[in-house]
Amino acid sequence: MPATVPDASPDIEAAAAAFAATFRRDQLITDPAGLRTYECDGLSAFRVRPALVLLADSTEDVVAAVRICTTYGVCFVPRGAGTGLSGGALPQANGVVISTARMRKVLSIDPDNRRMTVQPGMANSAVSAAAESHGLYFAPDPSSQIVCSVGGNVAENSGGAHCLKYGFTTNHIHAITVVTPTGEVVRLGGSSADPVGPDLLGVFIGSEGTLGIVTEITVRLLVRPIAVRTLVADFATAEQAADAVSGLVSHGVIPAAVEMLDQLAISAVETATRAGYNRDAGAALVIELDGFDAAVGEEFTITERLCRDNHASNIRIAQSPAERDLIWKGRKSAFAAMGRISPAYLVQDGVIPRTKLAEVLTRIAELATAAGLRVANVFHAGDGNLHPLVLFDSDDAEETERAEQLSTAIAELCVTFGGSLSGEHGIGADKACSMPTMFSGDDLETMQRVRAAFDPAGLANPDKIFPTPRLCGERSGKYRPHPLELTGRIGRG
Amino acid sequence: MPATVPDASPDIEAAAAAFAATFRRDQLITDPAGLRTYECDGLSAFRVRPALVLLADSTEDVVAAVRICTTYGVCFVPRGAGTGLSGGALPQANGVVISTARMRKVLSIDPDNRRMTVQPGMANSAVSAAAESHGLYFAPDPSSQIVCSVGGNVAENSGGAHCLKYGFTTNHIHAITVVTPTGEVVRLGGSSADPVGPDLLGVFIGSEGTLGIVTEITVRLLVRPIAVRTLVADFATAEQAADAVSGLVSHGVIPAAVEMLDQLAISAVETATRAGYNRDAGAALVIELDGFDAAVGEEFTITERLCRDNHASNIRIAQSPAERDLIWKGRKSAFAAMGRISPAYLVQDGVIPRTKLAEVLTRIAELATAAGLRVANVFHAGDGNLHPLVLFDSDDAEETERAEQLSTAIAELCVTFGGSLSGEHGIGADKACSMPTMFSGDDLETMQRVRAAFDPAGLANPDKIFPTPRLCGERSGKYRPHPLELTGRIGRG
Known part of the structure; x- marks a missing residue:
């Protein structure tokens, strides 16, 4: 059984001295007040104060940091924006946190081949914003997309409301540059949809920081759909809503998103956002279709019919981009609304x-x-x-x-x-x-x-x-x- | 650097005796005439006669065979239908071939969740045939699909003409059972699109027999599209055809397939199949669109326009399923036609x-x-x-x-x-x-x-x-x- 913790005693004091000798003062956090921010990620149930935080500026910084850690047997925890919900960025008390939050640049964009290379600290929605003038976007859309980092998306293989149709982060990454835990810089993936050799790109994506630290990400961009239609269907029970979803799938309709909220979630969302969900419904489905005009029209007709066949009591169709945004604002703030x-x-x-x-x-x-x-x-x-x-x-x-x-x-x-x-x-x-x-x-x-x-x-x-x-x-x-x-x-x- | 060949001297004679003691006579091939079939796969440039071939009937057979190999330090080469084109199933002279070609059963089918579990020796097209009564099919379609095995598809991460829209084998596998090279039986993957832990399913698919032998495969099935339209567009030059393809992609049209044949390929295909390709064209595109009626109609209009904008000299539209099949027969027998x-x-x-x-x-x-x-x-x-x-x-x-x-x-x-x-x-x-x-x-x-x-x-x-x-x-x-x-x-x- 391979070890998951180092055998030799870590020498965190020697490592800290090496960090101080290697990096600028403004890249290191060692005071208790500064370290407090890094005690947990979005899962605040677990909290551990790390010994030191490095704010890396480059791949070279990450290599130097990892090599110091290996030299002194000190463990390290990679961290993006710290929005993860499973404690993946929880530090170790005698360990180092290596943050890529400052690495936020677009390195290159190739609109013809629909690719962009970015640093891992860029926010998910900033990636799409940088591609917008070319009519392109980055599909994975976790609800935290305004702040969560694309490096964190790679580490967690993040999804989002639209991954039913568009897949997870792993379906939208061409290649990555990774600093391995032994301090080597390797390039995983490439230009082929069918990777050559063992699929190390695939194994890295979703490995939650256990296989190394990603420092460059070449994302696949999609063309913005021409038509988008969004509806909210109310049902008396979650069972009826679930039957409508099964009906859609068995008819071969693949909506861009099919989200469900139960009665308690609707109540919380309405209290927090007034997005127009019906508090009397036992369950609501948010269904979004996208693509070409005629296609969306045809699928929308099938979707409406299937909702009615499964006893939808009301169907609200977004009449404008603003109304659509409001429906999504309600859905995407549902967790926060629980407060x-x-x-x-x-x-x-x-x-x-x-x-x-x-x-x-x-x-x-x-x-x-x-x-x-x-x-x-x-x-x-x-x-x-x-x-x-x-x-x-x-x-x-x-x-x-x-x-x-x-x-x-x-x-x-x-x-x-x-x-x-x-x-x-x-x-x-x-x-x-x-x-x-x-x-x-x-x-x-x-x-x-x-x-x-x-x-x-x-x-x-x-x-x-x-x-x-x-x-x-x-x-x-x-x-x-x-x-x-x-x-x-x-x-x- | 890890060894890729065993350090200890292999004892192939002792291994052969153990195989003889463990398996039925009809499962073993050891005579030179019988072994000749196994000297190469679809890449006949390389040929090596193995010491022994086992025709496995079950996961247990594969475990027993791998354990004999590890005991005696003998290497083994997994083999499906032997249609691979890169010599992945090329044997070693002192090694064993473990064939899963006899393992051809459907183990279970769950049409509601669009899943089917099969043994690896089933032919690719037999998987779709077994799902056909439910209106479902298995999307990867290598041109060898009538004979190539789904186990081989997993080993090579096979594609096919329709992987532009539908992806490779790795996009259509929920889970697999694998016998590892150390003789353990592990289940990789599961029901979630975002796998838990390192994506071992992803790393195994396409590993070309180097990480173990797959013995059960749970495939994802798709609903047959309602509408399919196929055209062949002729161009004076490959450059014009390539420009039409770029135009399609930049308009956000994702055809089910976009295949190109150059003048020499057209000539060979027509000589062999008389599928109706135009021998005077410098290049031909076979473009297929599928989906719902209205969507396909709209995308077809865009496709025709883009072909004409890029100087297509002629566009032939398949008027019947039989004509479509003939166009595909021509394309799919293009390699053979070179003969x-x-x-x-x-x-x-x-x-x-x-x-x-x-x-x-x-x-x-x-x-x-x-x-x-x-x-x-x-x-x-x-x-x-x-x-x-x-x-x-x-x-x-x-x-x-x-x-x-x-x-x-x-x-x-x-x-x-x-x-x-x-x-x-x-x-x-x-x-x-x-x-x-x-x-x-x-x-x-x-x-x-x-x-x-x-x-x-x-x-x-x-x-x-x-x-x-x-x-x-x-x-x-x-x-x-x-x-x-x-x-x-x-x-x-």
């Missing part, structure tokens, strides 16, 4: 076969009732990617513990229905201990071997993804909400 | 940025003239995936050598234009020696480490993909055409 109806909440992220949607939602409601807690559901229905939000009072230690157990039970429920522990938020520190519910010992061992192939010393983002006694033994009862979570300025998911 | 105009030919497979099509075709013609040889081009124009066919006389040893050098020069030319050594046929034994033109030493070292993570003893398909002194030192002047190649019963590519 209006509950002092705290946990975001879960699981996947189930789409045909099991109604059944799993019923089982989640039963688990919530048994736990005496409320669960709101807002999710990517077309993908079967659930985001149950467990609401609780963080001032009540016992209820906090119960909420955490319920959230974990929901993720593991997804696995028992033939699904997955994570759709797009990653495993990180949060769900490593649930991995054995989904994978055999041989499966995990094979993954560990690939990890060790990149990182023989186990210094890159240790204690993530894989269950270890240290990690899983310490886990329960450690939830400590952070004030930011209660106000949740940025909707995610 | 009608040349005693032998080499199939190359490289990728270039689509915007460089016209320029690279000119450079290929110049290289051909300089070598005094004819090159026909028939390829996936939408992807920039070229298949130059180098025609030569295999009775002329000097010309054979020249043809081989020209073919290699064309592949390496693609790399210099920012492209790739292989689009869909793999690296195998054929192009391993060209890998350093595309990858740095660090890149190759990282790939080797991942390979060694799966295969620490280096027993799985050694001397493939990666350049070794043994492989590359022996290479030149070894081309020996096989009679089958001259008649080429099955078109591929």
